[in-house]
Amino acid sequence: MKIIAAKKILKANDQLAEENRAGFNAAGVYCVNVVGSPGAGKTTLLEALFTALKDRLRPAVIEGDIAGSIDAARIEKLGVPVVQINTQGACHLDANMIAAAAADFDLAAIDLLVIENIGNLVCTAGFDLGEHLRIVVLSTAEGDDKAAKYPAIFQGSQALFITKADLLPHLNFNAERITADFKRLAPQSEILQVAAIQGDGIPPAADWLAGKCAATLR
Numbered sequence: 001m002k003i004i005a006a007k008k009i010l011k012a013n014d015q016l017a018e019e020n021r022a023g024f025n026a027a028g029v030y031c032v033n034v035v036g037s038p039g040a041g042k043t044t045l046l047e048a049l050f051t052a053l054k055d056r057l058r059p060a061v062i063e064g065d066i067a068g069s070i071d072a073a074r075i076e077k078l079g080v081p082v083v084q085i086n087t088q089g090a091c092h093l094d095a096n097m098i099a100a101a102a103a104d105f106d107l108a109a110i111d112l113l114v115i116e117n118i119g120n121l122v123c124t125a126g127f128d129l130g131e132h133l134r135i136v137v138l139s140t141a142e143g144d145d146k147a148a149k150y151p152a153i154f155q156g157s158q159a160l161f162i163t164k165a166d167l168l169p170h171l172n173f174n175a176e177r178i179t180a181d182f183k184r185l186a187p188q189s190e191i192l193q194v195a196a197i198q199g200d201g202i203p204p205a206a207d208w209l210a211g212k213c214a215a216t217l218r
């Protein structure tokens with residue numbers, strides 16, 4: 001019985017996600033769901049990308065955290081509109097939460113809506129939020145075996161950002177291994193490598209993201 005209930009919840013989520021996506025399409029908003037472990041560098045990556053995309057795109061952010069508004073405050077500092085969702089223990093966002101948060105924005109004034117999901121490589125995998133693109137963020141310090149060990153989150157993502165590339169000289173992270181594992185799980189996907197604090201790899205990543213927006217909403 002419990003398994004059937006879980007399926008029903010996922011079905012209801014999928015329907016809501018489709019409604020979210022239809023709303024974003026109608027408003028001309030490109031939506032990106034950013035997933036990854038706690039501390040992988042998601043917010044730092046967003047800060048760097050938004051700075052690089054200043055004057056090119058009008059972004060907004062939905063920040064998902066179990067508690068607090070630390071990341072929302074970081075995004076707000078950039079002058080980017082942000083809504084914080086506190087899940088109070090839940091390990092992922094769902095489409096219903098996104099519908100409620102998105103209603104707080106003037107979608108006509110936004111080109112790019114980024115959802116920073118709860119830091120988690122497991123729970124976030126099963127929930128479509130209505131995004132156009134899911135990016136999985138993996139920092140070099142987490143190890144090159146993560147796609148093999150947590151396949152679902154990688155399989156459902158269309159892009160992998162390898163972050164903290166500046167730490168590579170201190171680690172035994174093998175980019176070829178993660179690339180091979182990720183490509184096996186998601187053959188059509190793309191891989192970008194950045195050191196967001198230093199800014200390495202950010203200009204091409206910003207161009208890539210702007211291109212994705214333009215191609216989808218054209």
Ligand SMILES: Nc1nc2c(ncn2[C@@H]2O[C@H](COP(=O)(O)OP(=O)(O)OP(=O)(O)O)[C@@H](O)[C@H]2O)c(=O)[nH]1
Nearest residue numbers: 037038039040041042043044119164165195196197
């Ligand atoms: N060396 C290095 N550290 C980084 C880089 N990007 C982020 N960090 C550091 O990694 C830590 C976590 O970064 P965040 O951007 O907050 O990570 P997050 O994925 O948003 O974390 P949660 O929202 O808590 O899941 C911080 O101390 C950052 O300064 C990077 O490119 N290089």
Ligand SMILES: [Mg+2]
Nearest residue numbers: 042043071116
């Ligand atoms: Mg964060």
